[in-house]
Amino acid sequence: MxxxxxxxxxxxxxxxxxxxxxxxxxxxxxxxxxxxxxxxxxxxxxxxxxxxxxxxxxxxLSDEQVSMLEQNFGDEHKLESERKDRIASELGLDPRQVAVWFQNRRARWKSKKLEEEYAKLKTEHDTTILEKCRLETEVLKLKEQLSEAENKINRLVERSDGLSSTSPSSSFSVEAIEPSLFGGFGMNGFEDGFYLQETSYIHGGLDWIGLI
DNA sequence: TCCCTTTCCGAGTTACATCA
DNA sequence: CTGATGTAACTCGGAAAGGG
Structure with missing residues (x-):
């Protein structure tokens, strides 16, 4: 200065x-x-x-005038009358010019701030969208696994049906996995979460399905 | 309290300078 | 020469302060 x-x-x-x-x-x-x-x-x-x-x-405005104005703007964005007159006097400008410069500079500053804020929000938005996609993919994968598990259970049930007709004393009783007990194995119960303890399915949990 | 004037500011616009 | 861009300077409307 x-x-x-x-x-x-x-x-x-x-x-x-x-x-x-x-x-x-x-x-x-x-x-x-x-x-x-x-x-x-x-x-x-x-x-x-x-x-x-x-x-x-x-x-x-000359480079020197601009640099001095920038310096003053950096100190304080607002411009009191006294300060305006002092700056104008120091730079050999009309106080009106200094006031106009500060007005325009504030406008540019605000515009830049908005741009930065927009970029920041956009980045956050993009990150969120990415995470949403990832979670949706995971949901699809889990639903697929669930569907496979249901198919396996159904096959086992069908097989045990066949066995029970010839060997009623089988330890793997039909009643043990009677669909009615599980709500029919439909997605209804699973949509809201796993409400049944894993031991309710079959002794030993779900390990055999390969989910865990 | 009301009205008028002045000053300041933000938003939007205009006009000019400069550059690719 | 021309269109795009940056910016000084402008207009307009509103808010606040001060004085009569």
Whole structure:
């Protein structure tokens, strides 16, 4: 803030040099008479041709001015009247220019913040979607395994039916796995979770099915 | 308390400068 | 030359503060 600082006179000179380089045709009109203070720029009119007529064109702020403004913006985004005047004086700008710069800078800052926030939310959203897909795949896989297990049980039941007709004293009694006891082995009971203890199925748990 | 003026701000727009 | 982009400066409407 110190070594880079120029005096106000130097800065005005810089602006004038720029002006004389880029707009020599109007430079003469802007040079104040000796001892006359530079007046604030006139308000721009909407008419497109007006700039040409009035001779006032948009001027880019110098790198140094921008860097100083950025530095001040970094300290505090809001701009009190006193601070505005001080900055304007330090940079050789109209206080109105400083106010406008801060307004535009706040708008850019907000826009950037929104962009960042959007990117963050999008990343979170994508991660959640990915996890949802993974869980859905897992559900499908488990349902498939369950279906296979049901088929195996049905086959065993059918086989035991055949055995019981010839050997009623079989230790693997039909009643032991009577479908009615399991709710018919349908998905109804499983949709809401495994409500039966694994030992209710067959002695030894579900190991034989290969689920565990 | 109300009205008017001033100042500031955000949002949206315009106009100009610059660059690919 | 032209379209895209960045940005200084503008308009507009609303809020807040101060004074009569």
């Amino acid at each position: 110190t070594t880079m600082m120029k005096t106000q006179t130097q800065q005005v000179d810089d602006q004038m040099v720029l002006l004389s380089q880029y707009y020599p045709e109007i430079y003469d009109q802007l040079i104040p008479q000796q001892g006359e203070v530079m007046k604030p720029r006139r308000r721009r009119k909407k008419n497109k041709t007006d700039a040409g007529i009035s001779g006032f064109k948009k001027r880019k």
